[in-house]
Amino acid sequence: MNTQRCVWQVMASTCVICFSGSAAAATFRLEDAGSYPLQPNAQMQWRSHLPKAASGPNTQTQVQVQIRIDTRAWVGKQGRIYMVLPLDPGPHLSVEWRTQGRLLPGRLLSGQRGLVYTGPITRPILEDQLVVLIRSDAEWASNSRRLDFHFELDTE
Secondary structure, eight states, X not given: OHHHHHHHHHHHHHHHHHHHHHHHOOEEEEBOTTOEESSSOOOOEESSSSSSOSSSOSEEEEEEEEEEEEOGGGXXXXXXXXXXXXXXXXXXXXXXXXXXXXXXXXXXXTTEEEEEEEEEOOSSEEEEEEEEEEEEOTTOOSSOOOOOOEXXXXXX
16 A cells, blocks of 8 residues: 555656746747848849749849847756747748858748757847748739748747
8 A cells, every 4th residue: 555655646747847847948039129121121033934833933033131139038047949930821931041151041931930040049139131032922012022031939
């Protein structure tokens, strides 16, 4: 009887540890009001002379973006930072980016998030400059479209 009680207590405390560990992990939207595109207006261009290319998106544009992410609340903690492009009513987008080295290069599609940083957060502001290639299909119907990129932090 004592052995069963001891096993149950060990199992119960293991469950408490598991639950308390998972409760500590969370996702936070990061402040990036200091981020801005170096060219605020970019125009989509055809990728080829054919209106409907055989595979993939048909139009694209490239923009440079200065990134300034406020991470001061998480200095000294481990985490993963993602760039997020929420779904919107327009055509789906494919996005690829290169960096100057502080952030990770990557890609994402509309409605997804892409990893841009993983590791210890050591500075109050995380800065980099991205070259972002945005691709879409030919159904890009308007002359203007605002893209609502933002950043999220997953803490460990």
